[in-house]
Amino acid sequence: MSDNDTKKPTGDAQPPPKGAPTDTPAAKIGSEPSNPPAGAKLDNPPAAASGPTGTPPPKPPSGPPPKPAPKNPGFITATIDGKEVVVKPGTNMIEAAKAVGSDIPYYCYHPRLSIAANCRICLIEASNAPKMVPACQTPMAEGQVVKTTTPKVKEQQRAVMEFLLLNHPVDCSICDQAGECKLQDYYMKYDYRPSRLEGTKALKNKRKVLGPRVVIDQERCIMCTRCVRVMNEVAKEPQLGVFGRGSHERIDVFPGSELNSNYSLNTVDVCPVGALLSRDFRFKARAWFLSATPSVCTGCSRGCTTYVDWMSQDSYRYRPRENEAINKSWMCDEGRLTYKYLNLGRVLQAQVGRRANRAGEAVPVTTRKEAAQAAAKALRSVQGSKQLAVLASPLASNEDLLAGLNFAKSTLGVSTVYVGGRPSGAADHFLMTADKNPNRKGLELIAKGLGLKLETFDALTTALKAGTVKALYAIGTEVPGNVDAFAEAAAQLDVFVAQAFTESAITAQATVLLPASVPVEDEGSFVQQDGIIQRFRKAYPPKGDVVPGWEWVRELTSELGGESTWKRAVDVWRELAGKVAEFAEFNWEKASPADREKPGINPLPAGADGRPAGYREFGTPRVRGI
Amino acid sequence: MAYKVSKDPRTDIRERTYVPNLLRGLGITAKHFFRNLFGTRDTNTQVVDRTGASLMTTVAYPEEKPIYPEGYRGLHRLVPREDGKPRCVACYMCATICPAQCIYIEAGEYEDEASDSEDRVIEKYPTQFVIDELRCIVCGLCVDACPKDAIRMDTYMHTPPEYTRQNFVYDIPKLLKGAPVSHPSDPWNKREGSEEPHHVHKEAHTRIGEGLVELKLPHGEHGGHGKALPAGAQAGHQAVVTQQGPIQVTKFIK
Amino acid sequence: MSRVLTILVAMFTIVFLMAGGMASAYLVGGLVEEHWFTGASRLTNVLFLVLIFVMVIATLLTMAERKWSAFIQDRMGPNRARIALPGLKNRSLGGLPHILTDVLKMLTKEDLIPAAANRFMFNLGPILAFAPTFALFAVVPAGPSVQVFGRNVDMVVATPDFGALYVLAIASLAVYGTALAGWASNNKFGLLGGVRATSQMIAYEVALGLSLVGIFLTFSSVQFPAIIGDIGNALTGGTGQGRYLWRTDGAFDLGLPAWGIFIQPLGFLLFFAASFAETKRAPFDLPEGESEIIGYFVEYSGMKFGLFMISEFVEVVVLAGVTTAFFFGGYHLPFGNEWLANLPIMQEHGWLLGTILGTVFWLKVLFLIWVQLLIRWTFPRFRYDQIQSLGWKILLPLGLANVFVTGALVLWDPSLRALAVLGIAEIGILVVLTTTTKVPAGGAHGAHVGHGHDHGHAHAHGGHGAHDLPAHAHGVAPASTH
Incomplete structure (x- = not known):
């Protein structure tokens, strides 16, 4: 399942009418991460319009550098890939780079989770560090010059991809994540080379059932530990851990227990690869066939903001949609599975x-x-x-x-x-x-x-x-x-x-x-x-x-x-x-999110009758595999 | 107005009087007539290789059948594994690429550790695999798209005629035919089951130097190195020993 | 090799069948003359000549056209129809069973009549197209008049005084059938086809008549028996085309017979072209125009369409017969004619001579049919304006010129030898022109054959078909034969 963190929050474009807080710490449920990424909320800084032509501040002479006066008091002004960026203090490099349109790749980073900095693909060059620094962990500093596209960075990204793919089984053909997999996307973008591995890959559990709703393929896992952090920090039910070391490091439940939290499917959401998979959605549909439409979960009165993924005339799953006021990026398992009443047991005839x-x-x-x-x-x-x-x-x-x-x-x-x-x-x-x-x-x-x-x-x-x-x-x-x-x-x-x-x-x-x-x-x-x-x-x-x-x-x-x-x-x-x-205050039309977020390929209704291939003689299309 | 051929200065009396060239044309057709009337037709299905007096190029189809060229795209088949089930893992690549949208697949999941046949290490399989041969445009993209060598068009057959449209909708029993295929890279050739092995053998890249040093020796020291050798002849050099026995290493040529 | 033998056997079978047909025609004619009344053989001739020979050949032609065109075009032709009898089951029999299937198809197809058509005229169309073509053959003698059982038997249905004029008159009647069919269909394409057919046939009537005038002048008659002539014997020479212009002395006669093709080659070309246009077959098939307007029979189906089709093939046979009678000496052999006729056995059994000569006649007819089909599958179709300009601007003036030249030469030399010299010269020029290739444009410019401004041929412009000999001599001399 795709990452909500890669999407811009396209929730209700209009702030909720009751004046619900949008980005106040009090609105967040759960403890603050140790290094809270505040996000590149630019909150209209005074010199934001100065544009990329702004020159970086002059380099201080050698010796213990005197603290330069901030260019925009109360904000950090730095340069990323030649463009000036003005952010709040404490903003990390990934969010700052997003604000000026530079994409820094990452696997383990998640805006709502603590920073682990263990995937190492976000390493970039910064002017005030002798070595490359992890962009997810490093806050921007005043006058810093950050470069994300130098040959050194690119070689680092390629090397990290090669390491990550070393033991990855590349069984995309049976992987439900295929099509919305960060490993696939980054391979095409940052690596795109054949494997140099000679010999076999490490063998781990291919399908270990972790709990009633989640199954893990440990071979596919890249050990970003997002799932562990989700269970620890969001659900506050520490059920997952990292076991072993080296090539045999793996994610698993603690012995004798199972992943039965009501928030276990959030681990599937945050998993950047196809390691953690929903047992409900498993093998039902390929990701590229599905279209996503903004919707609302009807499971309880919380009303979590969701996407509903659908194909033809059937819904396949709910995914949480960013909404700071209600559900952040999360959703409970029970609510996720309520999509089924949309398809089955329906009254279809008067x-x-x-x-x-x-x-x-x-x-x-x-x-x-x-x-x-x-x-x-x-x-x-x-x-x-x-x-x-x-x-x-x-x-x-x-x-x-x-x-x-x-x-x-x-x-x-x-x-x-x-x-x-x-x-x-x-x-x-x-x-x-x-x-x-x-x-x-x-x-x-x-x-x-x-x-x-x-x-x-x-x-x-x-x-x-x-x-x-x-x-x-x-x-x-x-x-x-x-x-x-x-x-x-x-x-x-x-x-x-x-x-x-x-x-x-x-x-x-x-x-x-x-x-x-x-x-x-x-x-x-x-x-x-x-x-x-x-x-x-x-x-x-x-x-x-x-x-x-x-x-x-x-x-x-x-x-x-x-x-x-x-x-x-x-x-x-x-x-x-x-x-x-x-x-009275609610503007029905303006509160409307985009009609269809991600159109699927949807190859099935080829004929005007909309029936799938091979079923022209069968009458109405069948409910597919649900 | 029509172009006057007869006024073309390049023509001579033969063209302008028509009749000589008409007679010449009659001669040509008469020659063909008599050669084909008296000559025995060569029935070689390769028309260009035909000899003899007869000039006919006909291949009398039901009695004489031309040999299809290599790579001819015939009726689809689902390639079976050694245990008789389709190799297909229901990845939908063929259904995605198909420009005619004639492939319909429903995926299913094998029960965990269902048996000790090949599907012990396979999770996904097609519960339904349907090709509408009437809708198919025989472009062969499904064969190219298949990552598992599970669909081929090497039957050298046409779609046989049927009386109803529904009979042209081919399902797994009709599609599954031909010789079984197994590749060294298939998962059932690599591991016992889908769970982690108890005694993990060190994988190649953790054994520094092992299996790689001798490959770098000059070719002269190994007669015939690089050619196809019988399996096991140089197993120490070209194969890596795992708990399943030697597996040929395919060097990726860059 | 076996195929060559098969073909030869099939050819001899055909010859044998024709001989058998002619023999029975003579014998039956003699019998009815003897037992019924004088002139009764004319009635049996209707049966044998028109209904058996013409009809059977026309029927076979439907198949032959497809099979021969296939050979011309390097195909196999129709061969899928089989007869489910032991021994024949897997044999294509040269496609002959297709005739049966075609007939069955024609007879069993639905007979559609357009709702807005004039039913009477619509039904009359095919009849009017079919009947005249049959009637044409009535005046063509298929064999000599001989004594059978002591009675005189003429192998012809009728010998009217107006002879060849009958042919022209009845041929003109066929235009009613096509015009009616096209009009009565109440179909724009049908009407267009009918109009095209009418104007084309009328245009070529003129050329057709003029081309025959030369023959009439030459033989001083319009009657078929007179034009074909009699075979000479020891006392008198032959008449008509039965005589020789030059011949060797001796018992076995060898020489140049006075056939129309030798003394009227131009007339033959004109007649053949004009009558081809009358049959409305390719390259003159504008009234049908399969690729554009389908033609006057566009609304006809079943056997009504079949009548149009079969009448076309009957026309082919009749045209071959008339051409044989006028230009290829009728039933005469090219040599040995008198020797054969004066053999004692032939004198004694007249029907034997009649059978042989009649078979010769039908063989000539078959050859001309083959030539017509060869032409039909060789030449591309004319455009409509080309058809009319060919008829009025080329055939008509040439026909007139032919009449005057022929008349003058017949007056100058009644023995026809001068005419024959001119004819042979024309044929020779044609042969030379046909067998030589184009002259490369003058020595110095030899390499520039493709140039448009080619002075080497500037003076070679003549009228179409104008036989100015100096120009030919110039063209022929440097040419290399092959």
């Missing part, structure tokens, strides 16, 4: 009539129009009635909730809304929260803005038992209580119109089932537990007959005689977000 009563029969084809008409007919009979209840799920996006709750209030005439959603789970010491719903805060804000009263789910079950509710309109069918018990209660309902994306016992009881899209199939926004609003983007068109929830609401509104002209999710936001005071 249905009219209870599916549970016709188990085993073929599903009759119901068009979206027919389903909307059936739903409108059912709802019209209970419009404004006390017997009608509305169940809203905090898994739905702001746009779906705005549209759905506004519809419930103005068209259906209800004044209370019952809150569904996933049941609470365990929280942990870092990112994961107990509330497993990504948008509970958003639901609360919208209900408040629209003047609706929120009731708990227990109140709904009580009302169902009492028989006071005979009709239910559900925006999302996830329930915090017992699913089967609720399904049994729902079987007694006269009208049960449900917008759902995952099949369950409850959707089987729906009298009209409307397939709704998951976040990756439509754009929208979530409000995270701290009140930060985040946009997510559309990756691929919805599967099957699925349409976004707000589009169902638009259909129902027009079937019930209303007027609605929404074409995109943003139309819903523009029309209804004004009713919610907290949404």
Whole structure:
């Protein structure tokens, strides 16, 4: 998995509205690394525009050099590859060089981890050192002249690459990292020579299972120890260590233990080569086929900023996206694996009539129009009635909730809304929260803005038992209580119109089932537990007959005689977000990260039908290997 | 207006009266007619090597089949290993390079230590390997792209005709054929299993000088040095002893 | 070697079959003359000459054209159709089974009629194209008139007084078929083809008629029997083309026969070119124009198209027959003609003489058919303006000149020997021109053959086909033969 550290933080371009701190030490979770790289945050230094023409400060004469007066007080002014750079004191050379466009290669360095300086590929020439210095470890000094492209540096980089590749098995053909591997990239850039090794390479464990989610190939490892530092410093669960020495040095778990931390997959993220691999993603897809779309993790109310990697109409994995305010560069394992509900067990067809009563029969084809008409007919009979209840799920996006709750209030005439959603789970010491719903805060804000009263789910079950509710309109069918018990209660309902994306016992009881899209199939926004609003983007068109929830609401509104002209999710936001005071500051369009971060080669939909090669006769494409 | 050939000063009476040259043309065609009528056709499939009076260049296909040239790109095949499974490791190189996008692969993982055959050291294998031969443009890029010598087009066969399009979609049982292939660099020739060996032998670059000194001796002292020698004849000089026995060292020629 | 033998055996088989056909034609003719009524043999001649000989040869030609063109083009030709009988199963039989498959295909194909076509005219087209070509052969004698069973048997269907004019008249009728077919198809390409065919055929009618005038003048007749002539005997010389211009003395006659090709070589060229244009075959196949407009039969399918195609081949046969009759001495042998006819056995069994001479006639016809196919597969097609200028600007003036020269020479020397001298000279010039190559441009400029301003040939400009002898002599003298 690729390194977040190589990407520029392309998270929300707009600072979070609640004024969340962007780069204050207090916002960081965990202890500060011993040598904190502050990053090349230029914070608008006064002479930043002086440009590369600025001459380096005159060299002091021999003897104990008197401290030269800083050119820009409060900042360090130095020269990298002939360009003047002005940085904060303590900024290391790698970050400073990035600021002026000089790339210094590195493996072991990570901006959010302590400095190990053991890969030695970042060695560069500095004017105040007799030997080459590791750029990751050395802070910039006033008046320093740094050169990153001299023949000496280049030879050093090539030699380091040769050493690193000495025992590397070069089995890229079966390595999942191929395509996003720093060893591949740097080999092409800094080495590009055949091996001079004669004889065999060191044999180590090719596939040692470290834990429930991570497998290691010790032969591929280049001993950068990033994974060890991640477990020590970020997860604070020191489960990995370095064993042996020389050619037989290797990363492993301590004897008798396993890598079972909830943050173990972060080691896969930071691994610059293919040594640590996710057992879930292993062999599912090659990296160059995948496209990445900015998204938000829906596993808990933390709302970690993510990329979703997808191909064709399937999601393959979540990767953390840089967001200083929420998750930095990290993500929990549990949240990473929640992508699976985007692919499997989906409601893909509209249905009219209870599916549970016709188990085993073929599903009759119901068009979206027919389903909307059936739903409108059912709802019209209970419009404004006390017997009608509305169940809203905090898994739905702001746009779906705005549209759905506004519809419930103005068209259906209800004044209370019952809150569904996933049941609470365990929280942990870092990112994961107990509330497993990504948008509970958003639901609360919208209900408040629209003047609706929120009731708990227990109140709904009580009302169902009492028989006071005979009709239910559900925006999302996830329930915090017992699913089967609720399904049994729902079987007694006269009208049960449900917008759902995952099949369950409850959707089987729906009298009209409307397939709704998951976040990756439509754009929208979530409000995270701290009140930060985040946009997510559309990756691929919805599967099957699925349409976004707000589009169902638009259909129902027009079937019930209303007027609605929404074409995109943003139309819903523009029309209804004004009713919610907290949404006023959020600029929906400007908060949008790039639509597609990394386009994959995506060779599969060759024909206009989009079906993969060899499956032209098979109907719809299959879910690939998940 | 049309170019007047007859007004060209370079022509003479033969061209301008047409008839002599028409007759000459008739003579040429008549010569071909009679040579082909009375001459026996040489059935050598190499047309340029044909002799005899007949001038015909036809190769009567089903009865006479031309020999395909070396390197002819025929129907694909998946190369088997010694144990009969495909050499393919599902790296998707062929599917990536394929300009017609006719290759579809699904990768799977061998169970850990599944058996003592070759796949004991192999992790990845294709659960599905499908080539749509109708979509294939026979460019051979898949063969070039393959890092494992697992797909070849050396069958010297055309895609045989079928009655349905689906029959042109070749899967592993249809593709896997031909002689098995094994290379010294294959992992099952290098190690026992995928875990670390108990008694690690020192690898070559840690044994200073060993195996390299004698290679640098002048050629005269070793008769025939550099030619293909029988395995083991100079094992001490050209091969490195590992726990699996001698393995030929391939010197990379720069 | 076995292939040479196979071919020779096949050739002799063909000759043998033709001889058998002629023998039965004479014998049946004699029998019906004897048993039915005088002139009944003319009816059986319809059967034998037109339906059997012409039709069978035309049918075989459909195959021969493809096979011969293949040989000309170094191919093998059609050979895939096989007959599933023991012994024949794996033999291509020279492609002959393709005739059967072609016929089957033609007969079983769907007969499409365009919705907007004039159905009556559409159906009439192929009939009008097919019938006249058959009728043409009625006046061509395929053998001598001999005594069989004491009765006179003429190997011809009809001997009208207007003879050759009948040929010209009926040939003109064929234009109705093509014009109708093109028009009735209600297809732009069809109409274009029909118009092209009409204008081409009418243009060449003139040249066709003029080219024959020389022959009529020479033999003072328009009737086929008179032009072909009789074989002489000990008392009288032959008439028509049956006589000799010069001959050796002795029992076995050897000499220069008075064939049209010798005394009217120019007429022959004109006639052959003009009649080739009448058959609408390459290089005069503009009405079809396969690469551009398909032609007047573009909308026809099945056997209706087959009629157009077969009528083309019938025209080839008829043209060969008429040319043989006019220019190649009909059924006469080039030598030994009188000796053979005056053998006692021949005098006694007239049908034997008729069989031999009739076979000779058909052999000449076969040779001319082969020449026509050779021409068709050798020459590139004309452009349409070239066709018209060839017809009106070259063939017509040459035909007129031929008429006047021939008339003058016949008047000057009724024995036709002067005409023969001129004819032989023309043939000789043609042979010399054909067998020599172009003269290199004058000694000093020998190396500059390709130069455009080449004075060596400036004075050699003559009209097309103008036989100014000094120019030829100049051209021939330094040339090296090969």
